[in-house]
Amino acid sequence: MSLLQIKNMDVSIGQYSVLHEVTFDVPEGGVFVLLGRNGAGKTTTLRSIMGLWDRPIGSVTFRGEDISALHTSDIAKKGIAFVPENMGIFGGLTVAENMVLATTSGKFDQTRLTRVYELFPALEQFWDKQAWSLSGGQKQMLAVARAIIEPRDLILIDEPTKGLAPSIISAMGESFREISETTTILLVEQNFAFAKSLGRDMAVLDDGKVVHTGSMADFAADTALQDRLLSLSMEAS
């Protein structure tokens, strides 16, 4: 059974219709990648799953339960974490305070905290620093660390590599691979090389519609399809 099922989801923002009958299934485990050109509706899809727009038409089913009518906070409590494109870091709070907010009880599970430190050593070093003083890569690490400090079933991550240096992207990829061994990741990404290295299954959005779904291995092998759907066969090679 799929972990997350999106069926015929239509989303309008103001007078603009942004998503049209979006349908795809995210299986449990591994990384599912949502690809598409700029403005295709990838971010809107993640935000709609998280309940950050008005209730979408269609259904969003998580572990067999329709969550499309739930409040964002209740969706989060179901075990879905969100790492937005702007990272959603609270700059005026310390790294520690940012992390505390992501816990339900206000206390850390030491085993998970140790795992976070192992994945992102910089966070331990800057634990008491205000988050605005972190570099872009460190902020992204904090955003992901917040998502894994408690057990979650699904993490929605929106363009985590945007604006980051290649060495940090590589380290981030390693972290995601490790996280995906225990937690499913739904990743929105424009960096196809990064997406290809992580993704097991994928879907492509274009102009608010799902135009392709399948395995990442098959899609990565079909440069003609990439060229048609994403115009990025040159980058993919």
Place this chain on the structure above:
Amino acid sequence: MNIVERFGGVFLLPVAIAIIAFVLIGAPSSWLTLTVAGLAMGMMLFLMASGLSLVFGLMDVLNFGHSAFVSFGAFVAASVLAYFGGWLGSDSIVLNIMALVFAISAAIVFGAALGWFFERVIIKPVYSDHLRQILITMGALIVAEQLILATWGGTPTNVPRPQFLEGTIIVGGSSLEVYRLFAFVVGALVYAGLYLLLNKTRMGLLIRAGVENREMVEALGFRIDRLFIGVFMLGSGLAAMGGAMWAGYETLITPALGAEMMVIVFIVVIIGGLGSIQGTLLGAIMVALMQNYVGYLSPKLALASNMLLMMAILLWRPYGLAPAVK
């Protein structure tokens, strides 16, 4: 970090204003009297403005009706103090304090309850619509003013003070009003309480996070709308408390009090920066010191001086001196 930032940065500005005023005024005793008056007034302005700053920062609500809570707080406190008139004139300090505690508590409870009603009925339908917020909250301020007029009448209301807060004490040749010292101590205690609430509790952490990014707080599993109501009631209660303290300071109040305080309260919030109680305290102290010093040196320029101060600070720091979000 340069040396100015190491020793307090923008928080040194009130000290700088006080030093400049010391040189201009010349007479140390007058300067001390004006400084204490400024600090006391600053603390009362802080009480009135802190809630507005948090509401503005957390909820993105432009509440031009905020000073209605100040007015109601002042009039409710005046009525309670008048009711306990016998206790106020008593030689027993216990009865004096009890009358004062009842008056301030009544103002806070009334302000918080009014805040709850205000948020549910007037603010909630116009979230994320600034133009409608301005119009409806301005309208609410007018309605509040008329309600006060209908309840307490148009003639200025006398506010009796407890016996133990009357009089002055002489320090270094300066005459310092006891009530002003009391107002300063109360304001400082409230600031300390708010600081602890915001920095040492989980609720405070949520409020500070909500000021920066409401959506993300919800995505972490918290209901920000419930926090909104709590913060709104807290802010309204504090404004009413500020109104109660101000009533005792002025000893004569009119229904126009709210409208009169609105401009200065907004100046405080704009100077201090949104969503930060440290910024609000800084703004309140600067505005009050400026008003007292300039009122002494050049009385006609007292209000204009604060406008000029606000303009200068906005040109230097468009988001205020110490906003919550950097």
